[in-house]
Amino acid sequence: GAGAALMTVLPLRAYAATTDELIAEFTGGADIADTGIDFTAPEIAENGNTVPISVSAEGASAIMVLASGNPTPPVATFNFGPLAGSHSASTRIRLAGTQDVIAIAKLADGSFARASKTVKVTIGGCGG
Amino acid sequence: MADGVKPRVKAPKTAAAGEVVTLKTLISHPMESGQRKDSDGNTIPRSIINRFTCDFNGENIIDVKMEPAISTNPYFEFEAKIPEAGDLKFTWYDDDGSVYEETKSVAIG
Amino acid sequence: GNWSRLAAQQRLTQDQLLNFDTFGNVSLIHVTDIHAQLKPIYFREPSVNIGVGRNRGEVPHVTGADFRRLYGIEDGSPSHYALSSGDFSSLAQAYGKVGGLDRVSTVINSIRADRPDALLLDGGDTWHGSYTCHHTQGQDMVNVMNGLKPDAMTFHWEFTLGADRVTELVEGLPFAALGQNIFDAEWDEPLPDLFPPYKFFERGGVKIAVIGQAFPYLPIANPRWMFPEFSFGIRDENMQAMVDEVRAQGAELVVALSHNGFDVDKKMASVVTGIDVILSGHTHDALPEPVLVGETIIVASGSNGKFVSRVDLDVRDGRMMGFRHKLIPIFSDVIEPDAAMTKLIDEQRAPFETQLKEVIGTTDELLYRRGNFNGTWDDLICNALISERDADIAMSPGVRWGPSLIPGDDITREDIWNVTSMSYGEAYRSEMTGEFIKVILEDVADNIFNPDPYYQQGGDMVRIGGMGYRIDVTKPQGERISEMTLLKTGEAIDPAKTYVVAGWASVNEGTEGPMIWDVVEDHIRKQGTVKLDPNTSVEVVNG
Ligand SMILES: [Mn+2]
Ligand SMILES: [Mn+2]
Numbered sequence: 001g002a003g004a005a006l007m008t009v010l011p012l013r014a015y016a017a018t019t020d021e022l023i024a025e026f027t028g029g030a031d032i033a034d035t036g037i038d039f040t041a042p043e044i045a046e047n048g049n050t051v052p053i054s055v056s057a058e059g060a061s062a063i064m065v066l067a068s069g070n071p072t073p074p075v076a077t078f079n080f081g082p083l084a085g086s087h088s089a090s091t092r093i094r095l096a097g098t099q100d101v102i103a104i105a106k107l108a109d110g111s112f113a114r115a116s117k118t119v120k121v122t123i124g125g126c127g128g
Numbered sequence: 129m130a131d132g133v134k135p136r137v138k139a140p141k142t143a144a145a146g147e148v149v150t151l152k153t154l155i156s157h158p159m160e161s162g163q164r165k166d167s168d169g170n171t172i173p174r175s176i177i178n179r180f181t182c183d184f185n186g187e188n189i190i191d192v193k194m195e196p197a198i199s200t201n202p203y204f205e206f207e208a209k210i211p212e213a214g215d216l217k218f219t220w221y222d223d224d225g226s227v228y229e230e231t232k233s234v235a236i237g
Numbered sequence: 238g239n240w241s242r243l244a245a246q247q248r249l250t251q252d253q254l255l256n257f258d259t260f261g262n263v264s265l266i267h268v269t270d271i272h273a274q275l276k277p278i279y280f281r282e283p284s285v286n287i288g289v290g291r292n293r294g295e296v297p298h299v300t301g302a303d304f305r306r307l308y309g310i311e312d313g314s315p316s317h318y319a320l321s322s323g324d325f326s327s328l329a330q331a332y333g334k335v336g337g338l339d340r341v342s343t344v345i346n347s348i349r350a351d352r353p354d355a356l357l358l359d360g361g362d363t364w365h366g367s368y369t370c371h372h373t374q375g376q377d378m379v380n381v382m383n384g385l386k387p388d389a390m391t392f393h394w395e396f397t398l399g400a401d402r403v404t405e406l407v408e409g410l411p412f413a414a415l416g417q418n419i420f421d422a423e424w425d426e427p428l429p430d431l432f433p434p435y436k437f438f439e440r441g442g443v444k445i446a447v448i449g450q451a452f453p454y455l456p457i458a459n460p461r462w463m464f465p466e467f468s469f470g471i472r473d474e475n476m477q478a479m480v481d482e483v484r485a486q487g488a489e490l491v492v493a494l495s496h497n498g499f500d501v502d503k504k505m506a507s508v509v510t511g512i513d514v515i516l517s518g519h520t521h522d523a524l525p526e527p528v529l530v531g532e533t534i535i536v537a538s539g540s541n542g543k544f545v546s547r548v549d550l551d552v553r554d555g556r557m558m559g560f561r562h563k564l565i566p567i568f569s570d571v572i573e574p575d576a577a578m579t580k581l582i583d584e585q586r587a588p589f590e591t592q593l594k595e596v597i598g599t600t601d602e603l604l605y606r607r608g609n610f611n612g613t614w615d616d617l618i619c620n621a622l623i624s625e626r627d628a629d630i631a632m633s634p635g636v637r638w639g640p641s642l643i644p645g646d647d648i649t650r651e652d653i654w655n656v657t658s659m660s661y662g663e664a665y666r667s668e669m670t671g672e673f674i675k676v677i678l679e680d681v682a683d684n685i686f687n688p689d690p691y692y693q694q695g696g697d698m699v700r701i702g703g704m705g706y707r708i709d710v711t712k713p714q715g716e717r718i719s720e721m722t723l724l725k726t727g728e729a730i731d732p733a734k735t736y737v738v739a740g741w742a743s744v745n746e747g748t749e750g751p752m753i754w755d756v757v758e759d760h761i762r763k764q765g766t767v768k769l770d771p772n773t774s775v776e777v778v779n780g
Contacts, residue, residue: 067197071163075195083183083184084207085206085209090204090205092203094196094198
């Protein structure tokens with residue numbers, strides 16, 4: 001069944017400008033490749049308040065995660081130290097509605113790579 | 129300092145020299161985003177953990193800049209290389225200046 | 238048409254239904270989505286089941302006469318009645334009820350007589366859906382299913398019994414409770430003691446691995462607060478890891494016992510390599526032939542105890558070399574019940590017999606549920622919500638379970654519970670803006686009509702009473718729904734205006750209201766005889 005009125009309506013807004021600005025700031029305006037980074041997130045969030053995500057980019061010194069549709073897009077920046085066993089990490093994030101979540105890695109050679117995934121945040125209910 | 133902040137860590141007690149191990153951390157914290165309003169319509173001020181680090185014998189494994197979009201009770205999973213016996217040090221930095229620490233010793237064997 | 242005479246000429250026999258030329262060296266028996274239907278029932282298959290994206294026009298999104306043409310099924314034949322919609326009421330009178338776990342037992346016994354070590358696998362949605370299941374918190378189903386001696390099962394609605402109860406029942410099971418995608422929510426770790434990812438079986442000299450896949454979207458489609466310690470998801474990367482793991486351990490045959498839903502299973506079969514057979518549940522589809530995706534066959538076995546699938550496999554040199562399959566419809570008047578099982582079933586029902594049998598009213602209509610947009614059962618439930626809860630608009634969840642009744646049938650309390658029982662049956666009454674009602678419709682529509690199956694949850698559209706709308710299933714979320722109209726005034730729904738909405742099965746904790754089965758019972762009692770106007774309030778574009 002559809003949710004009752006208690007349910008908060010999650011806005012489907014995009015803050016493209018801010019997201020683009022944050023990316024430009026991170027990359028210094030450099031080109032961004034589509035390969036060299038893996039980004040994992042569920043297709044549909046079990047709970048928009050705690051969405052599991054994983055990032056991985058071999059040799060990356062840093063990976064930035066942005067939630068393009070959140071009121072404030074920054075989520076986290078993972079900086080890997082000399083004893084990092086891999087250049088990967090997982091955490092749980094808040095998403096204010098269905099949106100694209102973006103990860104950008106700064107790779108060992110100084111270049112950048114990007115991956116994104118649409119995560120649906122749904123009111124829920126019903127089923128077979 | 130937020131009430132009842134309690135770090136928990138899953139780390140192996142032993143590793144082979146040079147082994148890559150998986151580490152998991154959870155810390156109880158409301159991560160008040162600064163986006164919510166109370167019943168009177170006033171914005172509840174932001175109060176989050178803004179940084180998490182993990183080092184081994186003083187050398188860095190990971191250093192995370194955290195934003196209000198990190199969920200309540202922040203969780204991290206990552207991998208570390210263990211070159212020798214020593215201590216894993218986990219540190220969380222709160223907006224209010226509090227610092228929460230946890231240490232786990234790893235033996236070689 | 239009047240098929241009863243035709244049907245009478247076509248005498249079905251148990252031997253015909255069970256006839257199977259035993260093949261290869263392994264037999265799988267699949268039952269799924271029984272929804273606690275211990276006794277024979279009627280079950281009308283959908284006439285509207287729209288596929289989107291790559292699945293447009295593909296099975297199971299083919300219904301009625303198109304379905305019969307596709308499979309060469311003769312009009313009026315037993316297969317017509319069992320597998321497709323059209324002339325349901327008259328065919329139901331001719332062919333009688335379907336299902337009943339004592340009949341299912343006879344079929345399983347017959348397969349085991351051919352192949353004593355056949356694997357019996359239950360796809361889940363077993364411990365939910367009836368008066369007795371609700372009042373025994375699933376114990377009646379556990380007792381009866383144990384009598385069938387399954388080898389493994391997986392899960393969906395079982396979790397709506399609550400985390401403690403589902404754990405208690407699972408711990409007591411004499412067979413494997415599988416779910417490679419059931420994880421501990423706190424540390425995101427598997428739960429190998431409670432829900433192992435897979436189990437090995439040695440059958441017919443073949444090493445078989447059965448991997449479980451629970452319903453991926455349990456905390457979304459059902460109330461997360463009832464089982465907060467568990468996390469699900471499709472986790473197809475972990476599925477691939479499990480397939481690789483069992484292959485490395487020498488599995489010659491890999492079977493996925495899945496509650497993904499059919500389109501999700503098709504996509505998973507194209508993403509994950511090395512699964513030989515997917516036994517598919519959740520979307521309640523019944524297909525007379527497996528669907529082949531790459532080298533994986535996908536078997537759909539219907540719901541409500543109406544079908545048993547038998548799949549015989551020839552496995553040699555670590556490979557599936559061939560298969561033979563039959564979807565066996567359980568014609569209750571044709572298949573002799575297994576007396577021991579009848580006794581076991583009746584024992585479960587005995588304490589509740591008086592309540593079950595009470596006649597609340599009768600129906601002049603065919604009452605059914607399945608279909609993407611509405612069914613007459615939900616039309617009746619929506620009418621009950623509007624009149625008993627004094628609402629402008631009613632919402633009834635697009636669940637796919639619930640048997641049918643044919644014109645002239647009594648409506649008993651059991652019948653009402655068969656289409657309403659659940660552990661969160663409160664009938665709420667709340668105020669919603671027109672804008673919010675649209676948000677709900679768009680949200681649910683995207684869970685059904687998103688072109689990527691991994692974004693689908695496998696239910697049908699929320700049923701609406703008191704309001705009409707137009708839906709273009711091919712549009713993206715936010716643009717599918719238009720022309721929302723309040724039926725009692727004929728006026729367009731105003732986004733800013735507030736409407737009184739009554740509904741049930743809210744996934745939100747703390748939902749208040751009378752239980753839906755009581756609301757429906759009160760309404761039917763007042764009606765005496767149920768009559769319904771044809772529902773023309775949903776206009777489907779590009780369906
Ligand atoms: Mn089901
Ligand atoms: Mn299901």
